[in-house]
Amino acid sequence: MTTVGFIYPDHAAEDDYPLAERMLGDGLSLPVEHIYGTDLHAVPELLDLGSPERLAEGARLLAKHEPDAVIWACTSGSFVYRPDGARTQADQLAAAAGVPASSTSFAFTEAAKALGLHRVAVAASYPDDVAKLFVEFLGAAGVEVVAMGSEDIDTAAEVGRLEPDKVVDLALRHDHRRADAVLIPDTAMRTLALVNTIEDQLGKPVLTANQVTIWHGLRLAGDSRTSQDLGALFATGTGS
Structure with a gap:
């Protein structure tokens, strides 16, 4: 076990x-x-x-x-x-x-390393100032963020109430053609049941919190x- x-x-x-x-x-x-x-x-x-x-x-x-x-x-x-x-x-x-x-x-930086990801897009639920700290963290690990979107959602509780179609839309809207993958960095967001759906639509890996x-x-x-x-x-x- x-x-x-x-x-x-x-x-x-x-x-x-x-x-x-x-x-x-x-x-x-x-x-x-x-x-x-x-x-x-x-x-x-x-x-x-x-x-x-x-x-x-x-x-x-x-x-x-x-x-x-x-x-x-x-x-x-x-x-x-x-x-x-x-x-x-x-x-x-x-x-x-x-x-x-x-x-x-x-976990994000280790997953990016395991998949050989060098350029990513970030689809963040956070306010912009918080999202930028995640971009900085990734950069320090050698992962270039080629696009970042921030939804400016103030609380985790609000993120947890997002409907599945909104989560999928978040990922699709913040993709970038140069990105090897899309990263969705909030454990308050329900994503596990959606990972394959998002990957199928993006045609590339998605990493969720x-x-x-x-x-x-x-x-x-x-x-x-x-x-x-x-x-x-x-x-x-x-x-x-």
Whole structure:
């Protein structure tokens, strides 16, 4: 049994995780524990949300599940710390959890590396100033953002209420002909059931926050299982 624990902020799209558990087959547990703060997409609030104290509480909540790895399932609450700060954040979480740990921001850069992506388009739900920090984070990892769209949605709760057709439209509108893939960086957005649909329409890979978070967590736990239901990232055991 592989167990990967996820620290998830507040409530929005956490039902993507039990959905992934069903999609990925037997011998897998993806428990989610919640920490709470404001769900506002604003830099001071995001820095507070990803603080060592809050993540240590998440690690304590996950301990009963005996996870093989732990992921901070929040993109903005990790990249807002910038690359060096996000690495410190992940290292502190690993120390608190006693197992390998990371965050969704690093999941994106690792997934891009695994797929050999060099130029991407970003379809962000965040306000523009927050979205630009994600672009900066990707750039520091050697991923060029050739186009960025920001929807200026203020809270995670609003993102979690987006209908599936709106999520698909978001990805399609913010694609770019020079992009190798489209990245959708918000774990508050339900995307797992839509990844293949979006890829079929784009004709290229799509990386979404909950998708890469689960993929990265599995790899940290030494599990390289594949799926035909979760996009190009999961299709061939890339990064195993």
